[in-house]
Amino acid sequence: MKHWVFxxxxxxxxxxxxxxxxxKKREMKKRDEQVSKDEKQRNWSKIPTQILELILSxxxxxxxxxxxxxxxxxxxxFKQSIIYRSPxxxxxxxxxxxxxxxxxxDIKTGLFSLIDRKMYFPRIPxxxxxxxHCLGSINGWLIMxxxxxxxxSSSSSNSNHHRFPSFFxxxxxxxxxxMLPSRINIPYRANWYKxxxxxxxxxxxxxxxxxxxxxxxxxHNIAFCRPHDESWNIIYVENNNPNAxxxxxxxxYGKCYVLTETLNYRNITSxxxxxxxxxxxxxxxxxxxxxxxxxxxQVEYNSPNIRDxxxxxxxxxxxxxxxxxxxxxxxxxxxxxxNNVHPIEREFIVYKVDNFNNVPMLVRxxxxxxxxxxxxxxxxxxxxxxxxxxxxxxIRGNNIYYAHVYPYTENCPLMPRIVKxxxxxxxxxxxxxxxxxxxxxxxxxxxNPTIW
Amino acid sequence: xxxEKSQASxxxxxxxxxxxxxxxxxxxNIAKEMKTVQAYIDDCEDIETIPIPNVLGKHLAIxxxxxxxxxxxxxAEFEKQxxxxxxxxxxxxxxxxxxxxxxxxxxxxxxxxxxxKSPEYVRKVFNIENDHSPEEEAxxxxxxxxxxxxVDKD
Numbered sequence: 001m002k003h004w005v006f007x008x009x010x011x012x013x014x015x016x017x018x019x020x021x022x023x024k025k026r027e028m029k030k031r032d033e034q035v036s037k038d039e040k041q042r043n044w045s046k047i048p049t050q051i052l053e054l055i056l057s058x059x060x061x062x063x064x065x066x067x068x069x070x071x072x073x074x075x076x077x078f079k080q081s082i083i084y085r086s087p088x089x090x091x092x093x094x095x096x097x098x099x100x101x102x103x104x105x106d107i108k109t110g111l112f113s114l115i116d117r118k119m120y121f122p123r124i125p126x127x128x129x130x131x132x133h134c135l136g137s138i139n140g141w142l143i144m145x146x147x148x149x150x151x152x153s154s155s156s157s158n159s160n161h162h163r164f165p166s167f168f169x170x171x172x173x174x175x176x177x178x179m180l181p182s183r184i185n186i187p188y189r190a191n192w193y194k195x196x197x198x199x200x201x202x203x204x205x206x207x208x209x210x211x212x213x214x215x216x217x218x219x220h221n222i223a224f225c226r227p228h229d230e231s232w233n234i235i236y237v238e239n240n241n242p243n244a245x246x247x248x249x250x251x252x253y254g255k256c257y258v259l260t261e262t263l264n265y266r267n268i269t270s271x272x273x274x275x276x277x278x279x280x281x282x283x284x285x286x287x288x289x290x291x292x293x294x295x296x297x298q299v300e301y302n303s304p305n306i307r308d309x310x311x312x313x314x315x316x317x318x319x320x321x322x323x324x325x326x327x328x329x330x331x332x333x334x335x336x337x338x339n340n341v342h343p344i345e346r347e348f349i350v351y352k353v354d355n356f357n358n359v360p361m362l363v364r365x366x367x368x369x370x371x372x373x374x375x376x377x378x379x380x381x382x383x384x385x386x387x388x389x390x391x392x393x394x395i396r397g398n399n400i401y402y403a404h405v406y407p408y409t410e411n412c413p414l415m416p417r418i419v420k421x422x423x424x425x426x427x428x429x430x431x432x433x434x435x436x437x438x439x440x441x442x443x444x445x446x447x448n449p450t451i452w
Numbered sequence: 453x454x455x456e457k458s459q460a461s462x463x464x465x466x467x468x469x470x471x472x473x474x475x476x477x478x479x480x481n482i483a484k485e486m487k488t489v490q491a492y493i494d495d496c497e498d499i500e501t502i503p504i505p506n507v508l509g510k511h512l513a514i515x516x517x518x519x520x521x522x523x524x525x526x527x528a529e530f531e532k533q534x535x536x537x538x539x540x541x542x543x544x545x546x547x548x549x550x551x552x553x554x555x556x557x558x559x560x561x562x563x564x565x566x567x568x569k570s571p572e573y574v575r576k577v578f579n580i581e582n583d584h585s586p587e588e589e590a591x592x593x594x595x596x597x598x599x600x601x602x603v604d605k606d
Contacts, residue, residue: 042537044578051547054555058563069571069592071580 045071052077057087060389061449062115064089082174085452091387093394094374095120096403097142097447098416099134111447112418112433114394114401119434122172133193134443135214136379138201140450141169141178143212145199147192165192167212169205169227173449178205180212183231184223198378202251211276213256215249218263222249224256224276235274235286244269250320250380252329254278257291259320259331268295268318271331271353271360291360292353298362299333303349306335313338314346317404321380326369329353330382331362334402343406345428348421350400366423370397374446377404381446398423401431403444416444466493467501468516474509475501478516485519487550507545511538515545518554531561536577 052074059067068078081087096112098119111120131148146166167180186195195216202211205227214223214232223232237244247268248259254277261268271291279286292298300306310316317334335347351362371382372395385397400421418431464480468489483489483502492502504512518530534542539558546554566574575582584592 041579042540043580044536044540045580045583047540047544048547051543051555051559054559055562055566058559059566063563063566063568066569066571066574067566069584069589070574070578070582072583074580075584075592 045073049077049080053081053087056081056089059089061089061092061451064451082451088451090389091383092448093388093390094381094383094446094448096376096416096418096444097134097137098442098444114431115390117431117434134378134445135193135196136199136201137445137447138169138381139204140171140173140448140452141201141204142172142447143199143201144168144170145193145196167199169201171450171452174452176452178227180227181225181229181231185231185234198249200249200251200256200379202254209254209277211251211254211256213249213251213276215246218245220244220246220260222246222256222258222274224274226280233279233285235288237288247318248320250322250329251276252322252324253327256286257320257322257329258288259295259318261318266316268299269293270295271320271329292362295331295362299331299349299351302351302362302364303333309335315343319375319380321373321375321382323369323371323382325371325384328369330365330368330373332373332375332380332400336406343417345402345417345419345421348400348402348423348428350423367398368400368423372397373400375400375402376445378443378445381448383448396422401446403446405442405444416442466499468512469501469503470507470509470512471505472509474512476509476512476516482516482519485551485553486515487552488548504549506548508541511541511545514538514542515549515551515554518557519551522553522557527557530557536579 056064056067056077064078068075093114096114098110098112099108109122111122112118113120131146133145133147134142135145136143144167146168148165164182164184166182169178169180170176197215197217200213200215203209210227212225212227216222220237221235223234225232243262243264244260245263246258247261247266250257250259254275256274256276258272258274259268260270260272270293272288273291274286274288276286306316315336315338317336319332319334321330321332322328323330329352331351331353333347333349333351334345335349337344337346350365350368352365353360354363355361368382370385372385372388373380373382385395388395400423401418402421403416403418405416416433418433420429420431421427422429465477466480466483466489468476468478468483470476480493484493489502489504493499507515518526531539539561543555543558543562546558565577569577571582574580582589
């Protein structure tokens with residue numbers, strides 16, 4: 001009896017084992033068939049749009065564009081994101097926009113990328129013709145002046161008094177323009193763009209609080225406006241001190257800060273502040289308030305060797321910069337050594353404007369609150385390092401990327417120089433540009449293109 | 453019976469049934485991370501077994517483990533274990549089940565695989581056919597050439 005039970009039991013086990021094997025084989029065959037149906041690997045072109053959009057939102061600007069090139073379904077999602085302005089790519093490092101006038105009046109525009117240290121020449125004619133000049137940039141916009149566009153007022157005949165250039169914000173990627181007022185009550189001149197040192201905007205033109213300030217070259221006044229104004233407002237200084245020249249401007253929270261210097265020895269003297277926003281609400285022209293005076297003394301107090309350096313053939317360059325997130329106004333001093341073949345930046349000293357017992361003063365700082373400063377003659381912008389993605393050396397905070405075109409000398413051709421200054425270590429590294437062609441009066445500024 | 457009841461009141465268990473019939477018993481708070489499941493529970497309160505028709509047992513197991521263990525370190529290592537097919541199925545599962553943390557983790561992983569790579573390389577890795585017409589492709593290249601900065605060698 002026992003044997004029979006045992007035999008029956010083992011037979012059942014064997015049978016069930018065979019059955020298992022049988023079903024397993026059948027399952028495996030099914031799976032194989034399925035696999036061969038789907039091809040060996042799953043195809044990513046057909047995944048849901050929602051997922052593709054999530055992926056897009058995690059790509060840098062360049063990857064964002066390349067995404068559109070992969071296949072037609074990915075391109076569709078890419079195009080939709082441009083139309084609906086969402087999702088947007090991750091913020092990227094600005095490019096250095098270089099445009100120069102060739103000897104034969106041919107404008108060439110180059111974009112230099114810090115990421116791969118290559119120069120790109122966009123097919124889009126950034127600056128077609130010699131009448132377009134770039135005087136500043138904010139977010140994805142370039143602030144332009146077109147000296148050819150003339151507007152003759154109704155009452156004019158041949159009078160030059162009524163010819164004005166046109167000013168506008170320009171986003172070269174979607175080729176969008178936002179006009180600024182062109183009426184500006186100054187006598188007509190042939191080289192309008194030389195009249196202005198820079199144009200500074202508080203935000204892009206899509207923001208309702210957008211303010212634009214213009215710094216006149218070597219003068220002691222500024223002009224300001226908003227995109228929908230009828231004309232620019234020019235601020236004329238009351239007590240005309242011919243020795244006080246406006247060297248730089250910066251906008252922060254509706255106020256315009258002005259760095260003044262003496263005409264001859266280029267000693268910085270003070271920081272003035274104009275409340276532009278308040279002037280709009282009160283409809284009266286803004287009056288200058290002195291924020292800090294005796295600026296040079298404050299700088300010398302921090303770096304007593306400056307006076308010696310000037311005599312040793314060094315030059316001092318001063319720039320204003322602001323961080324709209326932290327609300328800090330910075331003054332940057334760059335000491336350049338002219339004793340060699342090429343000018344060499346020797347030292348960067350950064351101050352912030354701080355309040356001690358309600359008195360604004362310059363305080364030397366060793367960091368930018370984690371920000372990265374992109375500096376050029378035409379523009380300064382501080383980008384929080386936490387918003388950037390990329391190689392950690394590149395996006396590390398408290399660094400200054402400075403691009404400058406030094407005036408032509410016999411030994412120093414007109415090539416822009418880029419240096420990177422690390423505030424933490426004090427190290428200055430020169431970033432070489434790949435052989436750009438020479439030209440007269442090249443201009444460089446940091447530009448962060450956006451898709452819309 | 454009393455024991456079961458007290459167990460139920462402290463941590464209610466829910467059964468999830470994958471598309472291939474595999475059953476998973478999970479705690480309520482784990483299941484709630486899947487917003488799709490949460491919606492199901494909201495609609496029919498007394499439900500004990502929830503069908504997940506779009507996800508294989510293999511992937512549901514991985515998803516459940518992710519929810520239980522997720523933290524920064526786990527996330528960083530998580531995506532490295534899977535091949536492209538599994539990544540896609542996990543991503544589709546996370547999307548269907550509406551688990552935002554897992555979706556983000558996986559999308560970040562995909563973005564990393566795309567970062568600084570040429571479109572040709574991306575097509576290879578993701579098994580995508582280039583269905584652009586040659587004219588379209590040439591036009592795209594010209595339009596945004598400056599955007600093709602910093603591409604790694606394939």
